[in-house]
Amino acid sequence: MDDLLYRNLFSNLPVLQTERLLLRPMTDADLCDVNEYMSREEVSRYLRWTPHLNLRETKGYLEFLQKRYRKGLHADWGIVLKENGKVIGNCGFTSVDITNECCELGYVLSPDYWGKGYMDEALSAVLDVTFRKLEANRAVLQILEGNEASVRFAVRNGFRFEGREVDALMVKGSYRTLLRYAMLKSEYEEKK
Numbered sequence: 001m002d003d004l005l006y007r008n009l010f011s012n013l014p015v016l017q018t019e020r021l022l023l024r025p026m027t028d029a030d031l032c033d034v035n036e037y038m039s040r041e042e043v044s045r046y047l048r049w050t051p052h053l054n055l056r057e058t059k060g061y062l063e064f065l066q067k068r069y070r071k072g073l074h075a076d077w078g079i080v081l082k083e084n085g086k087v088i089g090n091c092g093f094t095s096v097d098i099t100n101e102c103c104e105l106g107y108v109l110s111p112d113y114w115g116k117g118y119m120d121e122a123l124s125a126v127l128d129v130t131f132r133k134l135e136a137n138r139a140v141l142q143i144l145e146g147n148e149a150s151v152r153f154a155v156r157n158g159f160r161f162e163g164r165e166v167d168a169l170m171v172k173g174s175y176r177t178l179l180r181y182a183m184l185k186s187e188y189e190e191k192k
Contacts, residue, residue: 001096001098001134001135001136002098005134005135006074006098006134007072009133010072010073010074010075013025013069013077016077016125016128016129017125018121018122018124018125020082020083020118020121021079021080021081021118021121021122021125022082023077023078023122024077024080025065025075025077025078026062026065026066026076026077026078026090027062028062028066030062030078030087031058031062032055033086033087034058034061034062034078034087034090035052035054035055035058036110037088037089037110037111037112038051038052038058038061038108039052039058040110040111042111043108043109043111046143046144046147047108048169050172074092074093074095074103075093076090076092076093076106077090077091077092077122077126079109079118079119088109088110088112088113089107089108089109089113089118089119089122090107090108091105091106091108091119091123091126092105092106092107093105093106093126093130096134096136100138101135101136101137101138102137102138102140103130103134103136103138103140104139104141105123105126105127105139105140105141107119107122107123114149119153120153124157127183131185131188131189135185136185138182138183138184139159139182139188140180140182141181142179142180142181143178144169144171144176144178144179145178145179151179158183159181160181160182160183160187161179161180161181162182163179163180164179164180165178
């Protein structure tokens with residue numbers, strides 16, 4: 001992966017399509033949809049942030065993303081249902097290490113859409129960008145210990161467990177253990 005590939009991709013974040021979804025940059029028009037899921041306790045239970053208390057907090061998040069889009073930096077796509085245009089989650093890059101060709105991915109989905117395969121579709125599209133467009137060698141997921149649904153999701157999508165980092169993060173006032181799952185480009189190609 002080189003800097004030019006990175007800048008070209010993220011300076012004009014492409015719209016991705018799956019069978020039922022569009023993944024696209026988020027806009028101010030998405031405010032109510034995004035707040036609807038980001039204000040729910042079950043969404044942020046295993047994440048570093050707390051539920052959004054109001055629309056202003058969600059607006060701040062959207063402004064943060066839009067600033068990253070304008071600067072050509074890695075960010076999340078909004079996950080949009082093709083059938084009605086509703087934003088039901090987000091998926092994208094938490095970090096990108098150009099030198100070591102490694103991308104950390106993250107995802108959030110409204111509980112109203114859990115168990116329907118939407119995040120499998122979204123992640124598949126993001127992995128395609130990771131390995132085919134960015135030409136990364138590794139994709140990584142960091143999951144807080146106890147998030148069994150996310151662990152099952154990682155394994156189902158071809159990620160393998162690499163290890164635990166005990167008390168690695170201070171999250172909501174407590175040290176939490178991180179579980180690291182990874183996929184190599186060669187494993188992705190083999191799976192495809």
